[in-house]
Amino acid sequence: MSVFGQSVMRLEDAPLLRGEGAFAADIDFPRQIHMRVVRAEMAHARLVSVDVTPALDLPGVIAAWSAADVAEVPPIPFRATKVRGLEPYCQPILAQGRVRYVGEPVAVIFAEDAAVAEDAADLVLVELEELPALLDAAAEPTDFDATRNTEPTIVRKSYGELDAAFRDAHVVVALDLAIGRHSGVPMETRGAIARYDAAQDVLELHGTAKKQHWNRDEIARLLGRAPSSVHLFEGHVGGGFGVRGELYPEDLLVCLAALRLRRPVKWIEDRREHLVATNHSREQRHRIRAAVDAEGRILAIDNVFFHDQGAYIRTHGARVADMSAGLLLGPYRVPAYRATGHFRLTNKTPAATYRSPGRFEGSFVRERLMDAIAARCGLDRVEVRRRNFVDVSEMPYARPLDALGTDVVLDSGDYALLLDKALARFGWDARVADVARRRAAGESVGLGLGVFVEKSGLGPSDGVRMTVDATGAVELVTGAASVGQGVETALAQIAAAALGVDYRRVRVVRGRTDRIEFGSGAHASRVTVMSGSATHQAGLALAALAKQTAAALLQTPEDALEIVDGVVRRVDTPEGASVTLGEVARALAPGTKLSRDRATPGLTVESWFHSDHMAYPYGVHLAQVALDRGTGQVKVEHYLVGYDVGRAVNPMLVEGQIAGGFAQGLGGALYEEFRYDERGQPLSTTFADYLMPTIAEMPPLDILVTEDAPSPLNPIGVKGAGEGGTNAVGAAIASAVDDALGGRGQVTQLPIMPRDVLRFLAEGAA
Amino acid sequence: MSVFGQSVMRLEDAPLLRGEGAFAADIDFPRQIHMRVVRAEMAHARLVSVDVTPALDLPGVIAAWSAADVAEVPPIPFRATKVRGLEPYCQPILAQGRVRYVGEPVAVIFAEDAAVAEDAADLVLVELEELPALLDAAAEPTDFDATRNTEPTIVRKSYGELDAAFRDAHVVVALDLAIGRHSGVPMETRGAIARYDAAQDVLELHGTAKKQHWNRDEIARLLGRAPSSVHLFEGHVGGGFGVRGELYPEDLLVCLAALRLRRPVKWIEDRREHLVATNHSREQRHRIRAAVDAEGRILAIDNVFFHDQGAYIRTHGARVADMSAGLLLGPYRVPAYRATGHFRLTNKTPAATYRSPGRFEGSFVRERLMDAIAARCGLDRVEVRRRNFVDVSEMPYARPLDALGTDVVLDSGDYALLLDKALARFGWDARVADVARRRAAGESVGLGLGVFVEKSGLGPSDGVRMTVDATGAVELVTGAASVGQGVETALAQIAAAALGVDYRRVRVVRGRTDRIEFGSGAHASRVTVMSGSATHQAGLALAALAKQTAAALLQTPEDALEIVDGVVRRVDTPEGASVTLGEVARALAPGTKLSRDRATPGLTVESWFHSDHMAYPYGVHLAQVALDRGTGQVKVEHYLVGYDVGRAVNPMLVEGQIAGGFAQGLGGALYEEFRYDERGQPLSTTFADYLMPTIAEMPPLDILVTEDAPSPLNPIGVKGAGEGGTNAVGAAIASAVDDALGGRGQVTQLPIMPRDVLRFLAEGAA
Known part of the structure; x- marks a missing residue:
């Protein structure tokens, strides 16, 4: 029997279980020195002066730099989509003239040990002149400074006769929906250890993750080296998820220091730094409208949204906005569509992708819309989805849209079949009856669903x-x-x-x-x-x-x-x-x-x-929740992820990906949020404030992996399995919470916090 | 103008000149431990017991092993020639049952630092029962022990009607010649730093040289690993020369320790160890006879020799003996030939190749023979060589011999032309006249020459x-x-x-x-x-x-x-x-x-x-020496190396190779010798006893690189340039010293020490 498709044990596990993993902090080189970053303490301010001299006086400090010392290094670039015009908004490796978010690197210290470097960082004198912090991406655009506007671009995609569809619609459903700012928070924070091998004229960067070759090319370009003279090495870092492994100022700084100081340079991010310096994600507001006919069939969708990019463009450029525009429609047949994505800068930590980027957001928005259509049309929530599915007979289904620079052609899929299988496995009908009984007994319980198409490959x-x-x-x-x-x-x-x-x-x-x-x-x-x-x-x-x-x-x-x-x-x-x-x-x-x-x-x-096209796996999330009417807490009582991956190379690994992805989705749905005060000071800089779900929050999770639609685009029929566990968690839980609240459509933003639930309950009682 | 053939600057030099070279001792890994080898102090003894317990008691000692602890590791193998039957004589990584040379590894210590390891090594109790030391390779073979003989094999090569030639000869010239035991002594001793990367299941060995891939394959085999899971890395170690970069017990020991102890293990050889533990070379005695016709033309050569291999076979197997047999004839046409190489073991450090292996020895023997033929036939020493040269018109010239497993086919060459050019450049005729004048004035001065064919590629x-x-x-x-x-x-x-x-x-x-x-x-x-x-x-x-x-x-x-x-x-x-x-x-x-x-x-x-055949560069060495009649010291007054390399990629590098090679040849001709006392105790264990030539001993050296005979065997016409500087130094200096002594043929062994010269002078005066 072929090992393809078998749930064999992971090759990765033996060293990890023996404690022989090589995480970034484990990587050391003889003679290494340690870097510490001095970070901006205001969200928006004129940078009047940076004086590193007091730090240099501390014994053990080897060097200290501010922007003037690294002026030759260009800002960090991004991987382009078709969105243009973002270059002026890229981040310099040390702040120049202005600081734009709390946590922005302003200076760096290099010292014999990490503690000395940290002490020295406190001695650097940074003079700032505070400016008003811009924090609302949905506010009118304004000039950031003389040369820059808070709206670098608008992402537009459209097809079909939108205006006619809205004119002819039986009903128009309009929602204002928001997804909160959260992101990937890996077990190990970022780390970067650079070493220059003068004998071979090779610059090495260790502790890297996720995108070694692209980072190699860009590090080489930014430092004026041949890419073949730069080598990146990955250990057991793990935890990509859009945040770790991207190219950040710190990566360039350790490389530059290794070249200049001729000693290995190590930098390990602390948790507080991680929460303000590493990519945030997700924060987006959608004003969405659907034109619907009398049978609940969608005629058109108009998707206006505001993407909060934070203070700079990072390596993902406008990819989240691009995918939020290009992939929002999911499994549904939509004759006309228009996306208008306002890509906006604010004085927050820069944002990028996070597992299922643009789709977690889009699925929340789309599935909230489907629930609203069902409610408006008096249809069952499941039935309204069935009516709008692209049918298996229509595959491959070309949508006149693009995403990540490729034409969106759904390669294969039987969405209705998976929905049927998932509902049956979940016992949806029985649960509907059970929920009705419990409600009658005074409980606030509900069921929710989210159907989605992922992209992969x-x-x-x-x-x-x-x-x-x-x-x-x-x-x-x-x-x-x-x-x-x-x-x-x-x-x-x-x-x-x-x-x-x-x-x-x-x-x-x-x-x-x-x-x-x-x-x-x-x-x-x-x-x-x-x-x-x-x-x-x-x-x-x-x-x-x-x-x-x-x-x-x-x-x-x-x-x-x-x-x-x-x-x-x-x-x-x-x-x-x-x-x-x-x-x-x-x-x-x-x-x-x-x-x-x-x-x-x-x-x-x-x-x-x-391959010129992506492969599109698809899934169904089903949730049952109960609300604590006293505390407002949402308890997920049962959850099912149904996901068709074409073919599963190792079903156990697919299930592992789904379970882990679900936990991350759960965080975004109910717990995790980067919050700021009115001056742009981050309020979520510890795990006491930024709430990650733990095993205690994990509900009973049922995973249904199907292989009904192998991809015709590759010889092994596979589709990616990495993001389906995350994609519709926000959608399904919002649907379920809303259902528990009586199906009024009160849930319009994520995360759904206890205070929100208490407010909704109060509104419902009013 | 193409850069091929230009004496451009070396790319290697920049890091070396800046002090950024990475020599073995410079290589460190975090958490590394240090290895020290406990070595045999008798040349031949029964190994009664090894007790490492006292060493283990020393704080900082992590492990200590004797043979029983490494019993699963087979002896170190060799690269085969056509010589068979050597396997039983390979060296175990720690001595088993018997010690066979002073310096043989008997036990190893691993400790937190090198000093502790060295102290601990002194605490190991090694009980030995001394046996007679066998030190003369020309003595009758005997049983080494029950299963082994001191003559593992006899290397035989021959062609032509030898007996008839000797029967019909005008004269038979017979000589008994010996080349002393010396070897490559690089600036940096050996070093080996092993590291096991459990995360990747990769064993790394750093500080390696010369033969990384062969060593990788053998380390993998000996340790039972896949070769693709073993990686060897070379720094700036340099100094191959047949000794460094070969596979030794210490290499296996650090690898085994890295695998077992899960920490990097570093071993750096000290100089005393190097002089007794690292490959020796050259010690060979030839009883050679030539059948010559009345015109001084060679009819046949009978080459009986005794190769002193020391105590074990090492990685070169019988290659020196193989080449001493197969390549002895050099540039001369020899109608019949027989080589009988007695490959003998003694209780000395094991031997292997050293720059120009088998040819330094063979050229000394052959060119001494040519001088003797000239003397016996009353011919000029230059003329007798000219008469016997293979002519350019005969190229390619197939000799019915093999060496290193390939048929000996001289690919191209104009030996007479190079000899003419070299003599002219050296001013041979003028010097002959000058020498005659100085002799008449009482000086002991002389001229010598050696003509040779190298092999390469x-x-x-x-x-x-x-x-x-x-x-x-x-x-x-x-x-x-x-x-x-x-x-x-x-x-x-x-x-x-x-x-x-x-x-x-x-x-x-x-x-x-x-x-x-x-x-x-x-x-x-x-x-x-x-x-x-x-x-x-x-x-x-x-x-x-x-x-x-x-x-x-x-x-x-x-x-x-x-x-x-x-x-x-x-x-x-x-x-x-x-x-x-x-x-x-x-x-x-x-x-x-x-x-x-x-x-x-x-x-x-x-x-x-x-390529199935080697390319054969060729050369001429010319020497002028003066003998100090008071001290017996030989002063080389002028020296020329003429060498045809087919095409020189970088003439400066060729000249550098020749100059360095000459210095090594000079050591073997006049200074360097590993000597032993009658119990097999080494007498040359410091640089006070083992005399390396310094810049003070270097004569004015003239180098003539010619490109008259590009090799037809490769697209760029090149032949190797590495060994021509060494090849005939012994031959030419012996010829010159002998000439200075009056041309009596007194010089029959290398090195020519002052005590020998004084004896020759005394004999001449007698």
Whole structure:
């Protein structure tokens, strides 16, 4: 039985369980020095002066810099979408002339140890002249300063006859909805350890995550080096989620210091820093309207929204706004659509993507809208969704929109089927009856749902190099990264299945730019689709080469051979003459006769997979909640995530991704929010204020992974599994809470805090 | 003008001159522990017991092992020649049952710091029962112990009608000649720093040199690991020369300790250890006879020799004996030949190759023989060589012999021409006259010569990967190693010339097994020939790919394009439209249209060069010496090395190799010798006893590099330049000293020490 599709154990776990993981803080180099960042303490102020001299006087301090010392380094760039005009809003590595959010790097200290660096940072004299803080992205745009406006761009996408649809609509449903500011908060904060190897003229950056190759190229460009002289290394950092592994001022600062000071430079972010300095996400307000016919069928949607980017553009550019515009429609057939995304700057921490970016937001907005349509049309909430689904017969379904620079073509899917399966598994009908009984008994309980389409497998290209050594061990070198999702295991399974070996004999080398020239890291739920497909191809090519070579060694026709558990043998006489893959590799070593018949020796191939379109997995979230009428607390009593991933390489890993993703969605739905006071001072700078869900908050979670719609876009039929657990948590819980409140449509923003519930209950009672 | 052939500056020098070199002792890892080896203090003894407990009691000691603790590790293997039967004589990593030379590892200590480890080593109780030491390799073979004989094998090679030739000879010249035990003594002793990366399951060994890939494979095999999970890294260690970079017990011990103790383990050899533990070389005695006709033409040579291997076989197996047999004949036409090499074990430090192995010895023997033939036949020493040269018209000249597993086919060469050029440059005739005048005035002065053929470019295969990045920087990844010879510069020049870029834009990555699967390191004067040819091919292939891509970008036929200084431009309108190589690379990045037309993206190629035969450079050494009749000291007054390398990639580097090689030859000719007392105690364990030549001993050295005979075996015509400076120093100086003594043939062994000269002078006066 092929290991593809089996819930085998994770290859990643052994070192982690033995305490041999290599997290950023574990990485040390002899002679290393420590960096500490001096950060702005006002949200918006003129930067009158920075005096580092008092810090330099502290014994153990090696250097201290402010903006003037790093003036040659350009601001940090972003990965472009089709949105233009953002360049002037990128962040310099140290604040120049003005500070724009609390936490902005203003100066840096380099010292012999971390404690001295921290003490020295307190001695730096930063003179600020406070300016009014701009905090509301939905307020009218204004000039940030002479050259910059708080609305750098408006993201517009549209198709169809919108005005006509609204004119002809049976009803128009309009909502004003908001998603709160929250973000990925990984177990380990960011860290960056740079080292310059003068002997080789190579700059190394350790503790990196997620996007090594892109970061390598940009670090090289910003520091004026050849990219082949910069190497990034990933350990066990994990926790990408849109925040960790992006390129930040601190990454450049440690690199620059390693080059200038000729000593390794280590920086480890503390938690307070993390909560103000690392990318925030999600904060968006949508004024959305739907034109609907008499049967509850959508005729058009007009999606006006305000994206709160914070103080600067970061590496994601306008991707969240782009996807909020391009992917909002989800599984529904919408004849006309217009998105107007106001991309706005405020004096808050800069924002970027967070797991299921633009879709967590969009699903909340869209599914609130579907509930509202159901209510307005007097339809069942499930039925209104069924009526609007794109049908399986319409697949592939091209929507005249784009997202992340690709045309949106839903590749495959049977949304109605998954909804049916999910409702049946959840026992929806029985729960409806049960909820009705409990309500009658005075409880505030409710059911909610969210249906969604995810996106995954962003192209255009991904490649791997796969090699069998003389002992039959397989090395798979990929430009993908490990963010904890089990990439080593999944790729090893794909490789093993294609080649015919035990997956435990496949060592996956990832997140190292010195081992492979190109790579795309881990983001956009793309690794299993793109790197996985390249791995599958490589495995097949390697199997073909192994059989071709073994055919010569065994004097047997190639097509009479099969590879089973690392042994090439005859299909018809499996107990007969055979060679191991290690023996085949040795027969292809440099200098052998067989190797000379080929351009290059070795049992090795490099294979590339290309794709112009994303693959679209889809899902259903179902929630049952009970409200505590005394405290306003929302208790999630039961939850189901139904998700179709095309094909699951390792169902256990998919379930793990979904469970973890759900927890993150739950945080955004009920607990996590970065709040600011009226002067822009952050109020969520500890875990006492920024509330992460713990195991105590996790409800009974049922996960239904289906494989009804393999993607036609790749040879293994997979779709990304990384974001479906997060996507509709806000939508489904809002739906359920609203249902528990009587279905009045009171829930219009996330997170739904106890104070909100108490207010809603009071409104309902009024 | 092509950079190929120019004496451009070395790329290696900048970090070295700035003090940023990374020598083995400079390599540190956090949490590292230090290893100290407990060594045998008797040359031959039964190992009754080893008790490490007292060492373990010392605070800071982490572990201590004797043979029983490492019993699962097989003895260290060797690189085979056609000589068989040596396996039982390989060295275990810790002595088992018997110690066989002073310095043999008996136990190891691991401790928190190096001083503690050294103190602890003194506490280990080693009980020995002394046995007679066997020290004369020319003595009759005997049983070493029950299973082993002191003569593991006899190396035999022959062709032609030897007996008939000797029967028919006009004269038979017979000599008994000996070459002293000396070896490569690099500036930095050996060092090995092992680290186990549990997160990746990768074992790293740092501080390696010369043969990383072979050592990787053997370390993996001996420790039961997949070779792809073992990575070796080379820094600035340099100093291969047959000794450093070979695989020794200490390398295995640090690796094993890193795996077991889960901490980095560092070992740095001290000088005393180096002189008893690291490979010795050269000690060989030849009883050689030549059958000569009346015109001084050689009819046959019978070469019986005794090779003193020391106590164990090391990684070179019987290569020195193999080459002493197969390559002795040098530039001369010899109709019949027989070599009988008694490969003998003694209770001395094990031996291996040293720069120009088997040829330094063979040239001394052969050229002493030529001088003797000249004397016996009453011919001029130069004339007798001319008469016996293989003529240029006979090239390629196949000799029915093999060496290093390849058939000996002299690929090209005009020996007479080089001899003429060298004599002219040296002013031989004038010096003959001058010497005669000075002798008449009572001085003991003399002239000597040695003519030789070197070998180089051992195959079978070598490959490089060459990549241009988005800034036009070139990375050349090679499995070759840097032993100080300037490989980075030479390969960069070859790459730059073939591609059309500045050689300073080529960064050569070498000596790292994680960057390229296969490699041959640096030995056998093979790098420029084999890796250089692969580089040349890669550069041409990359140029072709760049032109093909640029042709599409510029809409110009490929053959109208040239690449000059990194720019692809039209030959006919160089000032017109053009693209840089960096732009070409960007056009081939993953996802681009042009990249998708190819199997793999990137401006990158891997190219392999194959060769079944060695290339044979050749040379002439000319020496003028004066003897101090009071002290017996030999003063080399003038020296010339003439060497034809086919083509010189960088003449300055060739000259540097020759000058350095000459100094090493000078040591073996006049100063360096590992001596033992009658119980096998080494007498040369400090630089006060083992005399290395210094700058004060270096004579005026004239170097004549010629390029008259490019090799037809490779596309760039090169032959190795590494060993010609060493090859005939012993031969030429012996010839000159003998001449100064009156040409009696008294000089029959190396080194020629002052006490020998005084004895010869006394004999001459008697």
